[in-house]
Amino acid sequence: MDVPVDPRTSWGLAAPGALPRTADLEPLVTRVLAPNPSGMTLDGTNTYVVGDPGSGQAVLVDPGPDDPAHLAAVESALTARDARCVAVLVTHHHGDHAEAALPWGAHFAAEVAAASADVAGPRGRVLSHGDRLPVAGTTIGVVATPGHTADHLAFRLESGAVLVGDHVLGRGTSVVTHPQGDVVAYLESLRRVHDLGPSALYCGPGPALTEDPGAVLEFYLAHRAYREHQLLTALAQGPATVDELVASVYAEVPRQLWPAAAQSTRATLAKLRAEGRVEGGIEPGAGAPVRLA
Numbered sequence: 001m002d003v004p005v006d007p008r009t010s011w012g013l014a015a016p017g018a019l020p021r022t023a024d025l026e027p028l029v030t031r032v033l034a035p036n037p038s039g040m041t042l043d044g045t046n047t048y049v050v051g052d053p054g055s056g057q058a059v060l061v062d063p064g065p066d067d068p069a070h071l072a073a074v075e076s077a078l079t080a081r082d083a084r085c086v087a088v089l090v091t092h093h094h095g096d097h098a099e100a101a102l103p104w105g106a107h108f109a110a111e112v113a114a115a116s117a118d119v120a121g122p123r124g125r126v127l128s129h130g131d132r133l134p135v136a137g138t139t140i141g142v143v144a145t146p147g148h149t150a151d152h153l154a155f156r157l158e159s160g161a162v163l164v165g166d167h168v169l170g171r172g173t174s175v176v177t178h179p180q181g182d183v184v185a186y187l188e189s190l191r192r193v194h195d196l197g198p199s200a201l202y203c204g205p206g207p208a209l210t211e212d213p214g215a216v217l218e219f220y221l222a223h224r225a226y227r228e229h230q231l232l233t234a235l236a237q238g239p240a241t242v243d244e245l246v247a248s249v250y251a252e253v254p255r256q257l258w259p260a261a262a263q264s265t266r267a268t269l270a271k272l273r274a275e276g277r278v279e280g281g282i283e284p285g286a287g288a289p290v291r292l293a
């Protein structure tokens, strides 16, 4: 199996750390970058300000960290759009996306909406796949995209752009968490977003993907298949622990990302175990190594 080639390598995307703090992506969308860069959040969390420019209203998607400087930047973006925040939407429960949801919802007196009641809060709205939200002079479609986490949503805009949270990252590939994430669901979610024919993918972290979003989704599918192939190839040499498999399969990835790689590896092994192709200890601390069934 050939190593899948990431189509973005030839796109000339902004280098890591070079994204502007605030950027107008299209008439419906302004992106505000939160000041929380890390190995997992890349440049930092992207907060999206979405609304029809003439509506005087906007929705925040993924408010991100509850950080005063970030709130000030978002309020400046709202002012520049001559809009007030009327709702806060959240792609999934991870703190780098959701931490500010309830405090900022209260600050703006705006409804918070997410797939999880924990994130939406006691007065919030719980969203489901297929919901259509008429808000801020436009309509936002709710697309269930479980995989990275069980509660992950994407939001489809009238322009055809899709806000994908951590389902697809602007750089590199995403993590299927374990035990909550699910590789089979993740692959189905990638195909679901692909089937939408998105005009752009606006990612949780990293640059906007506008040149050929479908090619990125195809690369993600091929990348997952390749990782699975690598694990099966490694296990054909003999039983191995998850840590040994990560050291072998992710040898080219910086070590700071190995804990995340271990989660994706466990998630992939869980899929293979459910298919009856491997057996042994997958969970953290499991004594028995993994082996081919």
Ligand SMILES: [Zn+2]
Pocket: 092, 094, 148, 166
């Ligand atoms: Zn996440």
